Amino acid sequence: xxxxxxxxxxxxxxxxxxxxxxxxxxxxxxxxxxxxxxxxxxxxxxxxxxxxxxxxxxxxxxxxxxxxxxxxxxxxxxxxxxxxxxxxxxxxxxxxxxxxxxxxxxxxxxxxxxxxxxxxxxxxxxxxxxxxxxxxxxxxxxxxxxxxxxxxxxxxxxxxxxxxxxxxxxxxxxxxxxxxxxxxxxxxxxxxxxxxxxxxxxxxxxxxxxxxxxxxxxxxxxxxxxxxxxxxxxxxxxxxxxxxxxxxxxxxxxxxxxxxxxxxxxxxxxxxxxxxxxxxxxxxxxxxxxxxxxxxxxxxxxxxxxxxxxxxxxxxxxxxxxxxxxxxxxxxxxxxxxxxxxxxxxxxxxxxxxxxxxxxxxxxxxxxxxxxxxxxxxxxxxxxxxxxxxxxxxxxxxxxxxxxxxxxxxxxxxxxxxxxxxxxxxxxxxxxxxxxxxxxxxxxxxxxxxx
Amino acid sequence: xxxxxxxxxxxxxxxxxxxxxxxxxxxxxxxxxxxxxxxxxxxxxxxxxxxxxxxxxxxxxxxxxxxxxxxxxxxxxxxxxxxxxxxxxxxxxxxxxxxxxxxxxxxxxxxxxxxxxxxxxxxxxxxxxxxxxxxxxxxxxxxxxxxxxxxxxxxxxxxxxxxxxxxxxxxxxxxxxxxxxxxxxxxxxxxxxxxxxxxxxxxxxxxxxxxxxxxxxxxxxxxxxxxxxxxxxxxxxxxxxxxxxxxxxxxxxxxxxxxxxxxxxxxxxxxxxxxxxxxxxxxxxxxx
Numbered sequence: 155x156x157x158x159x160x161x162x163x164x165x166x167x168x169x170x171x172x173x174x175x176x177x178x179x180x181x182x183x184x185x186x187x188x189x190x191x192x193x194x195x196x197x198x199x200x201x202x203x204x205x206x207x208x209x210x211x212x213x214x215x216x217x218x219x220x221x222x223x224x225x226x227x228x229x230x231x232x233x234x235x236x237x238x239x240x241x242x243x244x245x246x247x248x249x250x251x252x253x254x255x256x257x258x259x260x261x262x263x264x265x266x267x268x269x270x271x272x273x274x275x276x277x278x279x280x281x282x283x284x285x286x287x288x289x290x291x292x293x294x295x296x297x298x299x300x301x302x303x304x305x306x307x308x309x310x311x312x313x314x315x316x317x318x319x320x321x322x323x324x325x326x327x328x329x330x331x332x333x334x335x336x337x338x339x340x341x342x343x344x345x346x347x348x349x350x351x352x353x354x355x356x357x358x359x360x361x362x363x364x365x366x367x368x369x370x371x372x373x374x375x376x377x378x379x380x381x382x383x384x385x386x387x388x389x390x391x392x393x394x395x396x397x398x399x400x401x402x403x404x405x406x407x408x409x410x411x412x413x414x415x416x417x418x419x420x421x422x423x424x425x426x427x428x429x430x431x432x433x434x435x436x437x438x439x440x441x442x443x444x445x446x447x448x449x450x451x452x453x454x455x456x457x458x459x460x461x462x463x464x465x466x467x468x469x470x471x472x473x474x475x476x477x478x479x480x481x482x483x484x485x486x487x488x489x490x491x492x493x494x495x496x497x498x499x500x501x502x503x504x505x506x507x508x509x510x511x512x513x514x515x516x517x518x519x520x521x522x523x524x525x526x527x528x529x530x531x532x533x534x535x536x537x538x539x540x541x542x543x544x545x546x547x548x549x550x551x552x553x554x555x556x557x558x559x560x561x562x563x564x565x566x567x568x569x570x571x572x573x574x575x576x577x578x579x580x581x582x583x584x585x586x587x588x589x590x591x592x593x594x595x596x597x598x599x600x601x602x603x604x605x
Numbered sequence: 606x607x608x609x610x611x612x613x614x615x616x617x618x619x620x621x622x623x624x625x626x627x628x629x630x631x632x633x634x635x636x637x638x639x640x641x642x643x644x645x646x647x648x649x650x651x652x653x654x655x656x657x658x659x660x661x662x663x664x665x666x667x668x669x670x671x672x673x674x675x676x677x678x679x680x681x682x683x684x685x686x687x688x689x690x691x692x693x694x695x696x697x698x699x700x701x702x703x704x705x706x707x708x709x710x711x712x713x714x715x716x717x718x719x720x721x722x723x724x725x726x727x728x729x730x731x732x733x734x735x736x737x738x739x740x741x742x743x744x745x746x747x748x749x750x751x752x753x754x755x756x757x758x759x760x761x762x763x764x765x766x767x768x769x770x771x772x773x774x775x776x777x778x779x780x781x782x783x784x785x786x787x788x789x790x791x792x793x794x795x796x797x798x799x800x801x802x803x804x805x806x807x808x809x810x811x812x813x814x815x816x817x818x819x820x821x822x823x824x825x826x827x828x829x830x831x832x833x834x835x836x837x838x839x840x841x842x843x844x845x846x847x848x849x850x851x852x853x854x855x856x857x858x859x860x861x862x863x864x865x866x867x868x869x870x871x872x873x874x875x876x877x878x879x880x881x882x883x884x885x886x887x888x889x890x891x892x893x
Contacts, residue, residue, distance in 0.1 A: 408699055478736035482799070484697060486749040487726035487806060496748070497738055 211577025217354035218314040219306040222261035228300045237296040250285035279336050281308035283370035311369040311571040313340045361534040368571035375533050379554030386453020387460050387517050392510050395464030403472045423462035430459045431523030447528040447553040449537055455523045460513040467509020471502040504598040511594035515587050521558040529559050557583045629840040630668035635705035637661035637686050648704040660686045664866040673841045675851035678861035684844045688812050692728035693721040726753050729808035733815040735795035737787030742779050745787040749806035773801035774831050793824025813843040829854050852876050860884045
């Protein structure tokens with residue numbers, strides 16, 4: 155009686171799947187298909203994003219220049235004739251413009267290229283920034299006065315666009331900023347080898363330029379500004395965040411107050427970043443009267459924003475350290491602080507670093523709070539660590555801008571060439587983020603290799 | 606010489622450590638409560654509070670020097686808790702309160718002047734699960750001497766490490782790879798490394814909380830042999846679930862049940878002729 159089967163279901167072959175198994179297998183296959191579809195959508199979105207940004211932005215790393223000889227006549231660039239850069243600086247870029255235009259015209263004549271365009275129309279093919287370039291060269295080296303230099307002159311945004319395929323003869327017909335004749339001339343010059351499209355270092359190092367000269371706009375100021383702000387965030391948020399987490403995780407008594415603090419830190423991490431911008435505006439600028447849009451204020455605001463991220467990541471990695479390690483250290487007569495600094499913290503370091511770099515990356519890409527503290531302003535001056543106008547506190551004097559803010563302000567401008575610039579800036583931003591993540595991975599590897 | 610003088614003389618001799626059975630630690634009327642929070646409530650008050658777990662009830666134990674004392678009893682009987690009373694490891698647990706007196710060589714270890722950190726250097730501990738630091742074998746053993754400043758120089762430290770590893774009977778297995786991570790050893794080796802680490806600070810008492818429960822029979826035999834060796838230098842207190850182990854390694858055995866110390870006597874007597882019926886039930890397998 156005891157070996158009665160539990161169920162009275164008929165015996166089945168293992169080769170024939172029953173209805174239940176078939177249903178179960180079908181559900182599994184369906185779920186796997188959903189998962190693959192989800193991953194596929196994600197990858198597709200990423201590809202579209204990358205293609206669109208790279209397609210739009212990569213061309214901003216190349217720039218079109220035309221080379222022709224320019225005679226720097228002394229009476230034009232140094233009317234006083236004493237080669238004193240101070241006095242020569244009185245000749246503004248408007249003084250250099252005719253110099254450039256006549257040199258360009260003379261070059262065309264010398265090359266035997268016939269054109270019925272006037273000097274003004276010819277000069278419009280060059281960048282508005284070009285006279286400033288020549289002026290900068292002359293002021294930096296007064297010995298050039300009187301000589302004929304072979305200069306590479308930045309071409310205008312539309313001509314540049316023509317060589318990058320953005321501007322065509324048809325679009326030039328409808329464009330008040332460029333004529334088909336100018337494009338034809340540019341093509342002739344290119345056929346003769348006078349036009350060169352080369353890597354555009356200025357895009358990375360030069361400051362921003364006004365809305366009418368996209369060809370000269372660069373990211374230099376924004377990169378420096380972002381760098382200083384990251385420095386402030388790192389110097390402030392990492393020690394404060396780690397110290398706060400260690401206290402909360404290891405020392406703080408578990409009571410209502412610490413529970414409350416804990417909940418609030420988690421809430422802070424979810425607060426929209428623009429709120430931190432308003433806080434920064436109220437506290438740092440209105441109350442403490444720091445300079446608007448200075449890297450220090452930007453860094454402080456981003457620090458406030460990054461702290462919860464760092465604290466949460468640090469606490470999670472402290473909690474992940476097995477309690478047996480703490481007990482072992484305490485059992486040997488280590489003090490609590492010793493057990494934390496000798497054993498727990500080194501084990502938690504990879505997690506802390508990852509959290510910090512993720513926080514920094516977040517801060518690097520943050521725009522909204524920076525707009526609120528006035529960083530949207532057009533800045534052409536590189537911010538100094540110790541500015542001359544500063545009231546002696548580092549990073550307080552000069553206004554700055556940041557990479558994402560630069561992207562934002564370029565997308566606001568009307569000239570279509572800025573689309574390319576903005577996409578290029580996004581590429582630079584993404585490269586920085588990738589580098590930071592790479593550093594995070596490398597650091598983690600290094601620390602983990604020590605078990 | 607009068608009678609009293611003779612007795613006094615005897616006692617000073619004991620104080621100088623002539624007698625083998627010299628008293629090392631003494632626990633009197635120890636009560637431990639969990640979930641008690643802070644405060645200074647009396648033992649009776651906390652014992653009456655249903656919300657507070659009364660883990661140890663009025664326990665008196667004497668730990669003799671150069672003796673292995675084992676604590677046996679069913680799970681949850683409080684033997685590990687009591688072990689942790691002896692080096693104040695319970696201090697690190699939130700809401701754990703202890704009343705009563707515990708002395709180490711006559712000094713109350715719960716005195717407000719006592720720094721638990723200093724106490725734990727004298728009363729070392731080996732845990733149930735081998736827990737070497739994720740550092741090299743050398744650094745594992747050297748950690749204690751380093752933080753307590755026991756070595757004057759590197760050669761000194763190396764000597765302490767070697768001595769400790771030899772004493773823990775693991776030197777021959779690891780002498781060629783002292784720079785290898787301690788976590789890469791086998792379970793039994795890790796536990797012996799932990800013992801070496803505890804021995805390196807020259808403790809006077811070594812507490813072991815089920816040191817063999819995570820080990821296979823061969824490693825267990827090695828550790829048990831080691832415990833027997835350690836007896837020549839330290840007073841060892843071991844918590845174990847295995848009554849055979851208690852019988853094998855210890856000279857004194859304490860049987861705990863439901864937080865109470867049921868019986869504490871010579872190991873031989875406990876296992877052959879227990880005076881309490883509960884002890885007999887436990888060792889014959891009827892309870893626990």
